[in-house]
Every structure is written in structure tokens, then in C-alpha cells.
Amino acid sequence: MTDDWTKRIPQSAQDYLANRRLDEVECIISDLPGIARGKAVPATKFARQNYFHLPNSIFFQTITGDWSDAAGDEGFIEPDMILKPDFSTATAAPWTGDWTLQVIHDAYDRKGEAIPFSPRNVLKRVVKLYEDRGWKPVVAPEMEFYLVARNIDPAKPIQPMMGRSGRPAAARQAYSMTAVDEFGPVIDDIYDFAEAQGFEIDGITQEGGAGQLEINLRHGDPVKLADEVFYFKRLIREAALRHDCFATFMAKPIEGEPGSAMHIHHSVLDIETGKNIFAGPQGGETDAFFTFIGGLQKHLPECIPLLAPYVNSYRRYVKDHAAPINLEWGRDNRTTGIRVPISDPEARRVENRVAGMDCNPYLGIAASLASGYLGLIKEERAEKQFRGDAYEGDGDFPRTLGEALDQMDAATALAEVLGAEFLRVYSIVKRTEYEEFLSVISPWEREHLLMNV
Incomplete structure (x- = not known):
């Protein structure tokens, strides 16, 4: 230089x-x-x-x-x-x-x-497709993770971390400030590290799991936000290690506790006017709003290996456990896979609640934006809004990694957006991992099959 x-x-x-x-x-x-x-x-x-x-x-x-x-x-x-x-x-x-x-x-x-198979390049490719249409995609990720006791023996279950009080972190204390205080020293270091790195945290809350926290980031450019999540994962792990605990971004680290998601909020701006294309002149919901949701409903099932990349990821999709089981959409409804939060028209956005925190942030955001993009250009209208408890319905996306990969491999429109060479490499790597997993005999098999079958 x-x-x-x-x-x-x-x-x-x-x-x-x-x-x-x-x-x-x-x-x-x-x-x-x-x-x-x-x-x-x-x-x-x-x-x-x-x-x-x-x-x-x-x-x-x-x-x-x-x-x-x-x-x-x-x-x-x-x-x-x-x-x-x-x-x-x-x-x-x-x-x-x-x-x-x-x-x-x-x-x-x-x-x-x-x-073509570098994750940051994949996301840049998708953003460029939006820009070529005169659109600027905007995202806001939410990061859920657990602070857990040090686990140096993979054969032992993961346990909640010990809080300041000397008691293990308690579950079912969502939004409790007392629960957040239990992790005060770790959170202080997260804030200090984030400030030194120039990252703005929109808020930290206690989630429903034992030692489970959520960090919200300000909305902005997809590549910049993916960079921040990429950095944040390391930042949070380093903060935890300073206090004799681990931070984990596994989708389902603790049996019986809720999984960890990376919820992705999206809006799309018209580059020329700066206006949100999801809001009409009088503040109403536009055709673009409904076709973006339609694209998520149609194409997210093809993207599941990018949003749920490991066998553990599918343990998160459990009824009544704070994770979706289908791609219904609803206004201010946290049981649906696609949620429209309460907002003013200019801030209207669509939230994808399917992605797990174990996904690569570049690929998770790319997959979500790719699905919405296909909906916009193909004018794939959303299904009727769901009202009520979506857990009462059936699941409508793959529930195992093998099934998900089969569906992704057959998705020709998705390949055009994300890149066929990327999906080829990704599928092979994930199938190799899946075969590695299937070669391991689990404790459940030894416990229940050894003497009984």
C-alpha cells in the first residue's frame, strides 16, 4: 500500500x-x-x-x-x-x-x-440484484444466544452458567431485569467491546431460556449488518471467556429449553425516492409488501439448509417453544414464521423468525432477501393472513437436514439468485457433515436400544 x-x-x-x-x-x-x-x-x-x-x-x-x-x-x-x-x-x-x-x-x-462460494460474496450478489431493480434492502438482525457453564467434556449435557448470586441461571424469566443483572459482568464486557469496535447495540434482553439473552442491532445495510453479526459472535465468546463461562450460538443447546434464533427484519427502499416500498402514499400496505411475504412463504422452504445448517438446528422447531413450525404470516403474531411487527407505515417491515442463530449471518440474510426478491419479481402473492395460534397448524418446511438439502438442490429459481456454484458446494459440504453425524452412535441409542431391541 x-x-x-x-x-x-x-x-x-x-x-x-x-x-x-x-x-x-x-x-x-x-x-x-x-x-x-x-x-x-x-x-x-x-x-x-x-x-x-x-x-x-x-x-x-x-x-x-x-x-x-x-x-x-x-x-x-x-x-x-x-x-x-x-x-x-x-x-x-x-x-x-x-x-x-x-x-x-x-x-x-x-x-x-x-x-462464488464465499458467503460475503453471496450476500453482495443478492444485494446487487435489488440495486439493479432500483431497490435498497434494509435489515435488522436479532441475536439470541446462551451463556452456559464451561463444558469441556462433549459427553456431558450443557448446563446453565452460574450467575452473580451463585445460583444457576433460571429459565422462564423472559424480559426480567433481575435475570439480566445475574450476567452483569459479562454484559458489561459485551458493551465495552462493542463500543471499542464501533457497534451500536439497540438493546439487550433476557429471553425465556436459562441463561439465554438477546441482542438487537440497529437496522441498516445487509452486508454491514452481516459483518457486525460475524464480529459479534467472536466478541460475545471472548466476553464470556473472561468470566469462566461459554457463549453458545447453537440453535438448541439445552434439552427442554427454547432454541436460539437470528430473527431478520426486512424492509426495502426505493433508491430514487428513499421511500419504503411496503407503504403506499396513504400509508397502506402495497402489492410489494404482499409479494415480498409471498416470496418468503414460497422460497424459504428451499433455503432451510442455509437458515438451519446443522442436525441440531431442527431440534429448535418445536411447537410452543418460541420457534415457528410453519410459514404462516400474521400481524404482531409471534407464533407465525413470518411476522409483521407494529410500526408506522414508513417503518413497515417483515420479520423472518425461521433462521437459527447457528446460521452463517451472510448466508442467512442472503437466503431471506433472496426469497423476498423472488416474490417481488415473480409477483408471488402472500397467502391469507393467519389469525390465532399458528402452532395449531401443520408444519410446512423440512424438519431434517437431509430432506432440506433435497429440497434446496431442486430449487432452480433460488440457484439463479444465490448462484448455482455456491449451492453446489454448500450442498456437498452439508451432506458430508450429515454423513459424519449419522456415523456417530448417540447416548440415546445406547440407553434405549442396547439392551431392549
Whole structure:
């Protein structure tokens, strides 16, 4: 780099470095699960490089660290990608012992083409489709997670963390400020880390599970918000480790407790006028509002492997356990998979309650926006609004990973929006993981089948 790159980074990162010497830069990119991959380099070296290399095989790896056969016709030769920094993503790593910045990079091949199975590129592709139509998508994610006791033996069940009072975190205390106070030291560090990183938290609440919290983020650009969720997962884990507990984003970490979701609120603005296309001149609901919902109803079932990416994810979809079982839609109805919150017309939005917190934020948001986009351009009208308790109805999306992958593989319209090469790689990786899971004998099988069948 020929210029002083630290003058091109966000003000929050500049403030973090004020009167300090930057020691290290973490050059990172999200893999398919959402794990940060990359390299940590001395700041002096980073200042001299315009890009760095990583093999494209990081996108072929399963959550267990094994390799899938997703390399394509060229074979598993692990060619290097070119990773270029997006300086707008530079942010502090305030838990480190020295002065460190993190910078998210974008992945390209040697011809300068975007790597189609890089999650951030997938989301950028979907946002570009909106922009080509004169639309600006806006999202607001909600992040649910658990603070749990340290678990270093996978054979043992996950337990709630010990609160300040010396008692385990209690369940069924939704919105309790006393329950939030139990995790005060962890929450204080989450706030401090977020402030150092320049992130604005809209609120933290206690959810219904034992040690389950929710963080809401301000609405904004989909790629920027996905970057923040990507960063937040690491931030929250680091804050928890400081207080002898773990933060987990598993969809269903504790048996009998509610699962953790990443609810996604969407609206769409007309780029030329800045107006919400879901609201008409008199504040009424527009055709775009109903076709966006229709797209979610029709295409989210095809996206389930992106919203529920692991076998554990499907344990969350349980009747009367704060997770949807179908894609009915309703106004201010938290039993439906698609909810329209109370708002003024200019803030009218649609909430997808299907996505689990275990999804990759880039891919979860991309899948949700892709479904709404297909509804808009194909004019797929929403079904009649559901009134009452949607748990009394039947489930209408896949309930196992294998079934979900079959449905995704057959979705031709979805492939056009998200990219056929991405879906090919993603499906192979997930099927490899599923086969790995099926090879493991569970405690339930040993308990109930060993002596009884």
C-alpha cells in the first residue's frame, strides 16, 4: 500500500488507535459455517501488502474439520484465492493483549472474479440484484444466544452458567431485569467491546431460556449488518471467556429449553425516492409488501439448509417453544414464521423468525432477501393472513437436514439468485457433515436400544 491505510478505516478504529502503536492486523474472511479464517500479520507487513492468499479449500471444510469432495472438475488442488481488504470493516480486537485490528477481506480468483462460494460474496450478489431493480434492502438482525457453564467434556449435557448470586441461571424469566443483572459482568464486557469496535447495540434482553439473552442491532445495510453479526459472535465468546463461562450460538443447546434464533427484519427502499416500498402514499400496505411475504412463504422452504445448517438446528422447531413450525404470516403474531411487527407505515417491515442463530449471518440474510426478491419479481402473492395460534397448524418446511438439502438442490429459481456454484458446494459440504453425524452412535441409542431391541 502506498498511502497511510489507517486514514481509510472507520472513525471508531482510528479512535481505538489514537496515540497508540498498532501491533497486529488480523486479516479474516468467513467460511461456510461463519468461522473467521485468515492470517494475523504484523502491522508493518500489512502496510506493505495489497492482498494476501488463502487456498479456496477453506470453503470445502466441514464443521468438524474434515474435507468434502466439493472441489469440482479441477480436483482438490487447493488453488490460492486473492483476498483484498475492505477497509470499511476495520475494527478493534479489544480482548487481545496488544493493539490489534481485524479487517474483513473479500475473495477473488486470479482473474479478479468474485469467488462464488464465499458467503460475503453471496450476500453482495443478492444485494446487487435489488440495486439493479432500483431497490435498497434494509435489515435488522436479532441475536439470541446462551451463556452456559464451561463444558469441556462433549459427553456431558450443557448446563446453565452460574450467575452473580451463585445460583444457576433460571429459565422462564423472559424480559426480567433481575435475570439480566445475574450476567452483569459479562454484559458489561459485551458493551465495552462493542463500543471499542464501533457497534451500536439497540438493546439487550433476557429471553425465556436459562441463561439465554438477546441482542438487537440497529437496522441498516445487509452486508454491514452481516459483518457486525460475524464480529459479534467472536466478541460475545471472548466476553464470556473472561468470566469462566461459554457463549453458545447453537440453535438448541439445552434439552427442554427454547432454541436460539437470528430473527431478520426486512424492509426495502426505493433508491430514487428513499421511500419504503411496503407503504403506499396513504400509508397502506402495497402489492410489494404482499409479494415480498409471498416470496418468503414460497422460497424459504428451499433455503432451510442455509437458515438451519446443522442436525441440531431442527431440534429448535418445536411447537410452543418460541420457534415457528410453519410459514404462516400474521400481524404482531409471534407464533407465525413470518411476522409483521407494529410500526408506522414508513417503518413497515417483515420479520423472518425461521433462521437459527447457528446460521452463517451472510448466508442467512442472503437466503431471506433472496426469497423476498423472488416474490417481488415473480409477483408471488402472500397467502391469507393467519389469525390465532399458528402452532395449531401443520408444519410446512423440512424438519431434517437431509430432506432440506433435497429440497434446496431442486430449487432452480433460488440457484439463479444465490448462484448455482455456491449451492453446489454448500450442498456437498452439508451432506458430508450429515454423513459424519449419522456415523456417530448417540447416548440415546445406547440407553434405549442396547439392551431392549
